[in-house]
Amino acid sequence: MLTLYDNLDSGNGYKVRLLLSLLGQPYRWVELDLERGETRTPQFLAKNPNGRVPVLELEDGSCLAESDAILWYLAEGTPFVPEDRLARAQVLQWMFFEQYSHEPYVATSRYILRHLPPDHPRRTELPQRLERARAALEVMERHLEWRRWFVADRYTVADIALYANTHVAHEASLDLEPWPKVRAWLERVAGEPRHVPLTTRPG
Amino acid sequence: MLTLYDNLDSGNGYKVRLLLSLLGQPYRWVELDLERGETRTPQFLAKNPNGRVPVLELEDGSCLAESDAILWYLAEGTPFVPEDRLARAQVLQWMFFEQYSHEPYVATSRYILRHLPPDHPRRTELPQRLERARAALEVMERHLEWRRWFVADRYTVADIALYANTHVAHEASLDLEPWPKVRAWLERVAGEPRHVPLTTRPG
Structure with missing residues (x-):
């Protein structure tokens, strides 16, 4: 197992x-x-x-x-990774975007706010991290303007990678109000069969 | 084209x-x-x-x-991406490591030192970025202790991704002396047929 x-x-x-x-x-x-x-x-x-x-x-x-x-x-080999060569690389493009331009800003801000005390020196990182988090959300909003999913018009691991930290952006003090396409996409992901929330303890 | x-x-x-x-x-x-x-x-x-x-x-x-x-x-489909399922994912593991734990420290320090003036406020980022760059080099050194290449005992895109910024680490003020396995691997990459240096202008 x-x-x-x-x-x-x-x-x-x-x-x-x-x-x-x-x-x-x-x-x-x-x-x-x-x-x-x-x-x-x-x-x-x-x-x-x-x-x-x-x-x-x-x-x-x-x-x-x-x-x-x-x-x-x-x-790989399931519907969550496309078979088309370009679509596969586009899935990876969004996953690398997530790790380079999104996670260090959305997820790290959330970590600082939830796990470090109010007088911790890393709190000074927040203004810059949140500014870059907003830039990442703006890139996502533009991409979703006329798309339901990030790649290949279906739910792939690119969506899963981006959903994980975006749907808890409010815990990083980010209000998603300016990004309606992102909000609609979050609901789409959460509505898929077998969806589980972040806080569900496995087993 | x-x-x-x-x-x-x-x-x-x-x-x-x-x-x-x-x-x-x-x-x-x-x-x-x-x-x-x-x-x-x-x-x-x-x-x-x-x-x-x-x-x-x-x-x-x-x-x-x-x-x-x-x-x-x-x-994909060339010898630079393995066919084995686990080896493919290991190649991606090292590429995500490169983008999350290596590039923001090695490459960004190099950028700050080469392109920003000596009194630029971003110079204050250098001590922390260089400390994390050294941690990334240490992870690479341990992995290369008994391996010639990062994955599948051959030259793959994982090596290319990690080589690009590691071989100019000295331009980020990082002396590679403490990491002899990394230095030997850099030489191995540079010795491959059709290798081109960073500064070669294409065409």
Whole structure:
């Protein structure tokens, strides 16, 4: 059976939990406490030298890190990754956009606001991170202006990757009111069969 | 013919130029001046709403952004992307590592040092960015301890993605002396047939 090393509050981990639910794939779930350093132990660093969740452990003990690489691994050969060569690369384009231009701003702002005390020095990062978060949401809004899904006119891992942290943007103090296409797309994702919310503890 | 919108000093653009050279694939090269705002014009934003190079334009006018997605598009079906399902996902794992944990530290430090004046406020970002750059190099060193290439015991787009900014780390004030396996791997990449240096102007 697959094992997912994860943290319930992680948007990156939620991507994998959501896809596993959509695929109806059973798995073992191991929650790590980031604040207690459980991703920095020698045992965990042997699974991911970069010391981050999520990590997917396969039945033979091989480990795979990076949420969007895990999505690709699980979804290749299913309807969640298109077969067309350009569409596949476009899915990856939006996943790299997510990791480079979205996650460090939306998800990191959410982390700072939820997990660090009000007088923590990292609070000074918020104005710049939130400005870039708004720029990422603006890029998404323009792309969705005449599209229902990010790529190939259907629900793919690109949508899953972007949904995970966008749907909790309010917890990063971002009001999605200026981006109606993004809001309609969030509802579309949440309305898909076998959808599970971020806070659903697996198993 | 393919068209690459790019900037000669861009490590992300260099990834694509290097792969196109390795594949022996001819292309048209269009250089944009980032400082003159040429990636922020309406014409360019129509090609990539995120306003970044590189962008690959296909013969039918479709555009693809994000350097690592472009690598995947060009390399699927060639020896630079493995066929095995897990190895493919491992290639993506290292490409996402590169974009999330390496490029914002190695490449952005290099950019700040080369392109911003000595009294620019962004210079204050350098200590933290360089610390994280060293952490990324340490992860690479550990992975290369008993491997010649990042994935599947051969030269793949994961190596290309990581090589592009690592081989100019000295221009980000990073001395690679503490990471001998990384240095040996850089030499291995540079010794491959059809290799081209970052500064080679295409065409």
